[in-house]
Amino acid sequence: MNYLTQFIFAYISTAGFAVIFNAPSRAIYKSGLAGALGWLCYMLALDAQLDKAIASFIGALIVGLISEWYAIKTKRPVTIYVIPGIIPLVPGFGLYYTILSIIQNDYPKAAQTGFEATFIAIGIALGLILALQAGKGLRTSYIHRQHLSR
Amino acid sequence: MNIETILDIALTLGTGLMENGGETYRAEDTIERVCHAMGCESIEVFAIPTGVILTVRYNNILYTRLQRVHKSTIDLRIVTRLNELSRRIVSGEIEHDAIEAEVKFILASPPYDARLRSVSAGLSGGFFTLMFQGNLWEFTFSFIVSAVVSLMYSYGIRSVQSGFMKNIIGGFVTAALAIFLSEIVSPTPLTTYDRIIIGAIMPLVPGLAMTNAIRDSLSGELVAGVTKLAETLIIATGIAIGVGIALSLRLNILGG
Numbered sequence: 057m058n059y060l061t062q063f064i065f066a067y068i069s070t071a072g073f074a075v076i077f078n079a080p081s082r083a084i085y086k087s088g089l090a091g092a093l094g095w096l097c098y099m100l101a102l103d104a105q106l107d108k109a110i111a112s113f114i115g116a117l118i119v120g121l122i123s124e125w126y127a128i129k130t131k132r133p134v135t136i137y138v139i140p141g142i143i144p145l146v147p148g149f150g151l152y153y154t155i156l157s158i159i160q161n162d163y164p165k166a167a168q169t170g171f172e173a174t175f176i177a178i179g180i181a182l183g184l185i186l187a188l189q190a191g192k193g194l195r196t197s198y199i200h201r202q203h204l205s206r
Numbered sequence: 207m208n209i210e211t212i213l214d215i216a217l218t219l220g221t222g223l224m225e226n227g228g229e230t231y232r233a234e235d236t237i238e239r240v241c242h243a244m245g246c247e248s249i250e251v252f253a254i255p256t257g258v259i260l261t262v263r264y265n266n267i268l269y270t271r272l273q274r275v276h277k278s279t280i281d282l283r284i285v286t287r288l289n290e291l292s293r294r295i296v297s298g299e300i301e302h303d304a305i306e307a308e309v310k311f312i313l314a315s316p317p318y319d320a321r322l323r324s325v326s327a328g329l330s331g332g333f334f335t336l337m338f339q340g341n342l343w344e345f346t347f348s349f350i351v352s353a354v355v356s357l358m359y360s361y362g363i364r365s366v367q368s369g370f371m372k373n374i375i376g377g378f379v380t381a382a383l384a385i386f387l388s389e390i391v392s393p394t395p396l397t398t399y400d401r402i403i404i405g406a407i408m409p410l411v412p413g414l415a416m417t418n419a420i421r422d423s424l425s426g427e428l429v430a431g432v433t434k435l436a437e438t439l440i441i442a443t444g445i446a447i448g449v450g451i452a453l454s455l456r457l458n459i460l461g462g
Contacts (some may be wrong), residue, residue, distance in 0.1 A: 072326040112352075146413030
């Protein structure tokens with residue numbers, strides 16, 4: 057039940073961001089799905105006692121793979137699915153919190169949240185790079201297959 | 207087709223992509239393909255988040271142009287349509303004379319209605335608060351704060367030129383409204399401004415820029431990566447200063 061509600065919350069948040077980012081109307085629900093599934097995998101990974109950065113890596117990998125799948129199917133740039141989809145995972149709050157801690161002279165907290173945000177961002181970046189590379193491979197084989205079937 | 211028009215089209219396409227959220231490598235790739243499709247040779251593109259340098263050989267003469275990139279917003283519809291247009295240019299489906307008008311038309315296309323964006327921002331902010339274990343009152347307040355801040359960005363502070371000032375104002379208004387709603391308006395003592403701010407700050411914080419900065423750095427685009435990282439830190443600093451002002455005002459007015 058908890059997972060289901062988290063999925064729905066993440067779906068609406070991501071779709072809302074797709075509207076804020078002015079995504080084409082048919083891309084909105086697709087990026088919503090990518091974001092929600094990525095967040096679900098992130099939660100599952102956290103509950104399996106994995107580190108936050110690794111969980112973010114897994115989440116971003118899922119977001120990237122789904123986005124690539126849609127990008128290949130609709131022949132649109134993968135960016136328009138990835139940018140809203142990645143939003144629930146991205147360490148924006150951690151980054152803001154780091155600077156806020158610095159302003160409030162709480163340096164140990166700043167160091168802790170800062171490193172955490174950096175590792176999460178590295179995890180997400182690695183997940184995306186891996187997924188987009190896989191997408192590139194898939195794309196060439198997909199185009200190749202289309203040529204053969206003609 | 208004369209060389210000025212070719213360079214104009216290629217650079218407007220490339221910077222248009224970067225100004226609206228396209229990746230640096232996509233802009234470089236697009237410029238290169240478009241120039242090639244229109245008959246240029248030995249094309250060299252160097253794109254960073256603040257500008258593009260392009261050198262091509264056309265009829266055996268070398269031409270170089272520099273174009274600055276001034277804004278960095280996200281408009282995925284423009285990215286999609288510019289991408290489609292560049293495909294059509296490369297595959298020769300579009301008359302060369304029609305390209306310039308088409309690019310201008312795409313770049314001028316308006317975003318979704320400000321009210322719709324405001325409601326969407328409210329929904330995103332509210333549901334983020336729920337994702338961070340907020341209760342229903344906090345959801346409602348977070349919805350209101352996000353929607354108001356979004357409207358403010360659409361109408362109110364367009365005239366503020368400096369991005370840094372915009373972030374300070376955004377952070378301040380978000381935190382001040384969250385504190386006001388949770389400590390003065392709220393009917394229950396169970397609401398905390400912390401969880402409202404978490405949700406409502408989401409559209410402002412630069413998490414995406416940070417991830418992109420690291421992505422660029424890891425893919426070898428070091429200049430782009432470092433530029434974006436600096437941008438990220440400056441945005442986060444602006445927001446944190448805004449929120450910090452609101453929090454210290456709260457301490458002075460409402461007490462601990």
